[in-house]
Amino acid sequence: MSTVYDCSEPSNRAAGLAAAAGAVRSGRLVVLPTDTVYGIGCDAFDAEAVRSLLDAKGRGPDMPVPVLVGSWTTIDGLVLSVPRQARALIEAFWPGGLSIVLPHAPSLAWDLGQTRGTVMLRMPLHPVALELLRDVGPMAVSSANKTGHAPAASAQEARDQLGDSVPVYLDGGLSGENIASTIVDLTGPDALILREGAVTKEEVNEVLGVEVEVAR
Numbered sequence: 220m221s222t223v224y225d226c227s228e229p230s231n232r233a234a235g236l237a238a239a240a241g242a243v244r245s246g247r248l249v250v251l252p253t254d255t256v257y258g259i260g261c262d263a264f265d266a267e268a269v270r271s272l273l274d275a276k277g278r279g280p281d282m283p284v285p286v287l288v289g290s291w292t293t294i295d296g297l298v299l300s301v302p303r304q305a306r307a308l309i310e311a312f313w314p315g316g317l318s319i320v321l322p323h324a325p326s327l328a329w330d331l332g333q334t335r336g337t338v339m340l341r342m343p344l345h346p347v348a349l350e351l352l353r354d355v356g357p358m359a360v361s362s363a364n365k366t367g368h369a370p371a372a373s374a375q376e377a378r379d380q381l382g383d384s385v386p387v388y389l390d391g392g393l394s395g396e397n398i399a400s401t402i403v404d405l406t407g408p409d410a411l412i413l414r415e416g417a418v419t420k421e422e423v424n425e426v427l428g429v430e431v432e433v434a435r
Contacts, residue, residue, distance in 0.1 A: 220383060220386075221378065221382070221383045221385055221386050221387065221388060222238065222386065222387060222388065223374055223375075223378065223388040223390050224236075224238065224239075224387070224388065224389055224390060225390050226252070226347050226389055226390055226391045226392075227390075227391075227392060232347070235387070235389050235390075236347070236350055236351055236354070236389070238387045239251065239351055239387045239389055240351065240354050240355050242386055242387045243260070243261060243262050243268075243351075243355045243358065244262070244355060246261070246262065246265050246267060246268045246271075247261070247268065247271075247386050247387070248260070248261050248268065248271060248272055248275060248384065248385045248386065248387075249261070249351075249385065249386075249387045249388070249389065250363045250371075250374060250377045250378070250381065250385050250387070250388040250389065251345075251347060251348050251351060251360070251389045251391075252345050252347050252348060252374070252389060252390070252391030252392070252394060253287075253343040253344075253345050253348050253360075253394065254314070254315065254316060254343050254344040254345045254348075254394070254417075255316050255343070255394060255397075255398060255399055255400050255416070255417055256362050256363070256364075256370035256371060256372060256394050256397055256398075256399065257362070257363040257370070257371040257372065257373065257374060257376070257377045257394055258287070258343075258348075258360040258361060258362060258363050259272055259275060259276065259360065259361055259362070259363040259377070259381060259385060260272070260287065260358040260359060260360035260361075261358060261359055262355065262356075262358065262359070263286045263329055263331070263356075263357040263358055263359040264327075264328060264329045264357075266329065266330035268359075269284055269329075269330060269331060269332070269359050270330075271384075272284060272359060272361060273332070274384075275381055275384040275385065276361060276364070276365060276366050276381075277365050277366045277367075278366040279332075280330075280332035280333050281332065281333050282332060282366075283331045283332030283333055283334040283339070284331045284332055284359040284360070284361050285318060285331075285338075285339040285340070285341060285359070285360060285361065286331070286338055286339065286340050286341075286357050286358065286359055286360070287340075287341055287342065287343055287348065287352055287357065287358050287360045288340060288341070288342050288352060288357050289342065289349050289351075289352030289353035289356075289357075290342070290353065291309055291310075291313060291342065293356075293357060294309070294321075294340055296324065297323060297324060297327065297338060297340065297357060298321040298322060298323055298324055298338065298340070299321070299322040299323065299324055299325070300322075301321070302321075302405060304405055304410055304427055305319055305321060305405050307426050307427060308403060308423070308426060308427070309342075311422075311426045312418055312422075312426075313341075313342040314342040314343055314344035314345075314349065315342075315343075315344045315417070315418070316341075316344070316398070316399075316400040316401060316416060316417025316418050317341065317400055317401050317402075317403065317417070317418045317423075318339050318340065318341040318400045318401065318402045318403070319339070319340050319341070319402075319403055319405060320337050320338070320339045320340075320402065320403070320404040320405060320406055320413070321337065321338060321340065321405055321406060322336055322337055322338075322406055323336060323337060323338035329359075331359055337406050339402065341400055345391060346391075347389055347391045348391075351389070362399070363376075363377035363380070363381060363385075364376075364377070364380050364381075365380045365381070368380055370397065370399070371394075372393055372394045372397040373390070373392070373393055373394070374388045374389065374390035374391070375390075398416055398417050399414065399416040399417070400414075400416050400417050400418070401414060401415055401416040401417055401418040401419075401423065402414040402416070403423060403431070404434075409429075409431075409432070410423075410427055410429070410431045411431065411432055411433075411434055412431055412432065412433045412434065413434050414434075415433060420433060
């Protein structure tokens with residue numbers, strides 16, 4: 220059976236965060252609020268847990284799972300290098316609705332799907348998510364919905380879709396804007412916007428000082 224914790228009440232929030240941390244450390248799934256949509260997450264370094272996440276969503280490894288982090292500095296241990304453009308975007312938009320794709324550190328023992336040596340990283344602007352991430356470390360997190368269905372804007376919407384495949388739901392109220400993050404790919408010679416979302420193309424252009432193309 221799954222349990223929903225109302226994080227608007229301090230004692231429930233503390234209990235929920237403890238339950239979520241325990242679930243993550245034991246290879247199970249949690250649903251957590253973010254500043255965009257609700258996410259379903261697990262330990263980023265637990266390949267079996269990541270497979271359970273993909274199974275819960277009904278999708279395969281051809282759609283790799285992004286990774287959420289709880290601080291700017293966490294990224295340094297996860298990627299091959301942090302280029303100047305990535306630093307600029309992190310300083311401008313983290314925590315917030317911008318995801319960055321970079322080559323991951325080859326020494327990392329994780330299996331997020333068919334990533335082709337890359338990882339998509341984001342630091343969410345939500346106190347509950349940040350507290351959990353700072354406790355358990357990087358988490359593989361995807362939108363908390365069945366593939367092909369609308370992203371969940373509340374814990375209840377997530378539970379309606381995912382049910383008891385997730386043992387712990389952290390209810391942080393309605394998500395901010397029910398809009399996905401913007402994704403900027405920095406794996407090539409030039410920055411490329413893979414998806415426009417919470418951060419506009421114009422905002423990315425301003426920070427990087429160049430006209431960034433949008434993938435077609």
